[in-house]
Amino acid sequence: MDIPRIFTVSESAHRIHNPLTAEQLATLGTALRMAPGTRVLDLASGSGEMLCTWARDHDIRGTGIDLSPLFTEQAQQRARELGVADKVTFHHADAAGYVAEEKVEVAACVGATWIGGGVEGTVALLSQSLRPGGLLLIGEPYWRHLPPSDAIAQGCRASSLADFLVLPDLIASFGRLNYDVVEMVLASPESWDRYEATKWLTMRRWLDAHPTDTFAPEVRAELTSSPERYTRYGRDYLGWGVFVLMAR
Numbered sequence: 001m002d003i004p005r006i007f008t009v010s011e012s013a014h015r016i017h018n019p020l021t022a023e024q025l026a027t028l029g030t031a032l033r034m035a036p037g038t039r040v041l042d043l044a045s046g047s048g049e050m051l052c053t054w055a056r057d058h059d060i061r062g063t064g065i066d067l068s069p070l071f072t073e074q075a076q077q078r079a080r081e082l083g084v085a086d087k088v089t090f091h092h093a094d095a096a097g098y099v100a101e102e103k104v105e106v107a108a109c110v111g112a113t114w115i116g117g118g119v120e121g122t123v124a125l126l127s128q129s130l131r132p133g134g135l136l137l138i139g140e141p142y143w144r145h146l147p148p149s150d151a152i153a154q155g156c157r158a159s160s161l162a163d164f165l166v167l168p169d170l171i172a173s174f175g176r177l178n179y180d181v182v183e184m185v186l187a188s189p190e191s192w193d194r195y196e197a198t199k200w201l202t203m204r205r206w207l208d209a210h211p212t213d214t215f216a217p218e219v220r221a222e223l224t225s226s227p228e229r230y231t232r233y234g235r236d237y238l239g240w241g242v243f244v245l246m247a248r
Helices: 005-010 022-031 049-058 067-079 118-129 150-155 167-176 189-209 215-237
Strands: 038-044 061-066 090-091 104-110 131-143 179-186 239-245
Touching: 005 189, 005 215, 022 049, 022 239, 038 049, 038 118, 049 061, 049 067, 049 090, 049 215, 061 067, 061 215, 067 090, 104 118, 118 131, 131 167, 150 215, 167 179, 167 239, 189 215, 215 239
Parallel strands: 038 061, 038 104, 061 090, 104 131
Antiparallel strands: 131 239, 179 239
C-alpha cells in the first residue's frame, strides 16, 4: 500500500503535509485545551508532526495511520527525535474505514477527507472512534472566493467548482451534519507558499540525483507546471483550514 509516488517525491522533505506552519499547528494544539493523557487518533497522519509535537508539548497519547510507508517511517523517526516514542505510535495501513479499538478524546483527519469519500463520510468514520463529548478535527480546502469557471477550478487541482465550498458554506455544512464548529485554524497565503514552494526545491534536487529514473519525466512535468499553476490559480482562490467539531 502506498500513495501516488509524486507525493512521496515532492513532499519527502515536508514535516507537515498540508498548508499549516509549525506555529499554526502549535496554535491548534493549544486551542484544543487537551489535558495530559488525552488520546488522539490521526487518520492519514503523514510524517507525524501533529502527534509528535503535541505529545511533546501537551503530553497526549496518539495513534497515527497512514498509507505511505515512507511517511510512516519518517513519523516513527520524528517520535524518536522528540523523545515521545513511548507516547505515540504510527502504523502503515489504509486509514479508509479505520476505527480505533478504544475510543479517543480527539479524532482527526487533517487534509485527507477522500478516505471517507468526502467530508460527510469522513465525519461519520471519525465519529465511530470518538468518545461522547470528544473533539473531531477535519482539515479541508475551501474557495476563498468562487472561481468564475470550472477551468480555473481545475487550475486549483479541483475537478470542478463543486468540489469545494466557500468558507461560510463549509461552516454551515458542518451544522447540517449536527455538529458545532467550536474552533478553527486557517492557512494563510504565506503558509500555502511554504507548503507549495518547498516541493519545488525537493523535486529539483530529486531530478538532479535521479536523472535516468523512469519516474523523472513525471517529476519534471510537475516541477515545470506547478509554480505557474499555483501562483496563477491556487494562491488567489484556494483556502484551507482545520475545523474543530463537537456533536450536538
